Amino acid sequence: MATTSTASAIGPTGNDSMLRIPCPQCGERDYTEFRYGGDASKSRPDHASTDRRAWLDYVFLFDNPKGWHREYWQHVQGCRQWLVLRRNTATNTVGEAPRARAAGPP
Numbered sequence: 001m002a003t004t005s006t007a008s009a010i011g012p013t014g015n016d017s018m019l020r021i022p023c024p025q026c027g028e029r030d031y032t033e034f035r036y037g038g039d040a041s042k043s044r045p046d047h048a049s050t051d052r053r054a055w056l057d058y059v060f061l062f063d064n065p066k067g068w069h070r071e072y073w074q075h076v077q078g079c080r081q082w083l084v085l086r087r088n089t090a091t092n093t094v095g096e097a098p099r100a101r102a103a104g105p106p
């Protein structure tokens, strides 16, 4: 039995409206050119820290916020820069996306 494949661009919201990310180097691009890199609002524990609870929280526990959130994204199919994207998780709208080095700590 032959199967047919309908390739369509389905965005993270489940519809065909694509998430567009404003890369400071390349301009506005489709989210498929980027790779999600995690929560940018968390602070990494000090490397010398032996606080297991702090490392457990940093590595394995994630919030699921509704509203504006800071996220790391890398432009893997473009300039390869890491960005800190402000994205509203309720509406999937994006805000500014400075380079991660320029964005500073959370």
Ligand SMILES: [Zn+2]
Pocket: 023, 024, 025, 026, 027, 075, 078, 079, 080, 081
């Ligand atoms: Zn770029």
